Amino acid sequence: MKCAVSENATRQMQAILDAEEDKDLKFRVFIAHSHGDHVHYGLGLDYVKEADGVVVTESGLEILLEQGQKFLDGVEIDYNPEEDQWSVTHPDMGHTHH
Numbered sequence: 643m644k645c646a647v648s649e650n651a652t653r654q655m656q657a658i659l660d661a662e663e664d665k666d667l668k669f670r671v672f673i674a675h676s677h678g679d680h681v682h683y684g685l686g687l688d689y690v691k692e693a694d695g696v697v698v699t700e701s702g703l704e705i706l707l708e709q710g711q712k713f714l715d716g717v718e719i720d721y722n723p724e725e726d727q728w729s730v731t732h733p734d735m736g737h738t739h740h
Contacts, residue, residue, distance in 0.1 A: 683730035
């Protein structure tokens with residue numbers, strides 16, 4: 643599975659993880675809701691589960707994605723520090739939301 647994480651998102655994710663006492667927590671991208679070809683993503687901290695694929699970014703950040711979910715393979719995570727806003731999109735799937 644693939645997942646791209648922008649530099650801004652990487653910095654913010656690492657800062658959040660560094661502040662966590664539980665070092666087993668990882669960031670998870672999940673499908674919050676889907677209808678037709680529209681997908682709404684969620685992003686949060688979670689533990690590795692048996693059905694997960696763990697994607698390691700170039701910076702060494704580990705992102706959890708549930709294996710077998712076509713809408714998760716290839717997601718892109720970004721963070722806008724000026725607006726304190728996250729976005730999760732999938733460029734190959736057309737209609738996606740965050």
